[in-house]
Amino acid sequence: MQTGCGSAFDQGKGQGKNMRDYQTYIGEICDTLLFPAEAKETMEQALEKICANAAAKETFLKWLLVYEADGKLDYKEVLKAADTAAKEAGIASYTADLLIYLLMTAHLKERYQEKGISEQIWLDSCMDLNWKLHECRKMYGIWGSFVSWWFDGFFEMTRFALGRLQFELMDFPESYEKTGHVRPEGMTKVINMHIPSCGPLKKEDCEASFRQAAAFFADAFPGEEIAFFCESWLLYPRHREFLSPDSGIVQFMSFFDIYKTEEGDGDLWRIYNREYDGNPEALPEETTIQRGYKKLLLSGGHAGYGEGIFFRKKKEMLQTVVHRHREGSYIVKSTKTEEETVVTPKKHGIMRILWRKVFCGQLQNTEEQKALHCTQEENLC
16 A cells, blocks of 8 residues: 555645646545556546536535535535536446545545544545445446445544554443443443455454554543444354354454344345345355355345444553554554554564564563564664
């Protein structure tokens, strides 16, 4: 991933942008977010058509300037406007929906800088546009997004990608009263998480994300514990009937006390990349999870979702905090000693071992810490 890249707007922060600026920027942001060449070309051509139509151009620029002015939008109205502009310009509405958010990332980056949040978190959060791009392509054969309503949390700066997972604060679920926990005294919030469709779901990557989220949202938890919450199809207990205990999904489930479940087939598109029409016979069987769900549905069962929560000691979660420093390197900070170290992990040898320990929160201020310092100073990282 590219970070620190110059853009068409770097010289004009705080000034009103025009569509010519955005026409330059669209190619840059597609490259930054690792869009396939065909998707990038689709977005560039779509913006050309928007700019060639006076009404569509005015609509797009209006909402971009509103976002630039105060960072607040009526996102339902934005998508209605994007769909109207799509019809006027003759482009797919899913393409227009994603396009307007791609252009908004320019001002979002400025807002991150103003609030002192790292560029890497901006980049990782914006990568969700890539994940949704590919979901739309698989589902409908269109480069765009059919769930653009989802993006508002990123652009309101309430939801952030921190490592493998995405997080935001939400109110503590009132109904939770299990495993000895009701509501820890003084706790009013939980860290709610989302799981983007961006690759394997490894337990160690999740642990690393939990630690980053604990550090990022630490001020919301004045007590000794931090609560993590998730509502997702991934927490459906029947996965254990057909997935291996070592599978990423079952390992992810193991973090949680899953205290509520409901049946429903609305998320089956995530598994089959198509809308489920109620006919399980027609479903593909290319993966273990596809075969498992098909068997479940053929037997009269249903998919579903679960709600789960778990608690961690704040002191334990904040032993080690990891921040992206620049491409290929990270800042590791011990919350015990306040000591910071710039680390560039190698793909082999001692650095690989130490790096795994950093992300699992096992690196202490001992001989291993000294070894990490030495390898960094000798440019062996």
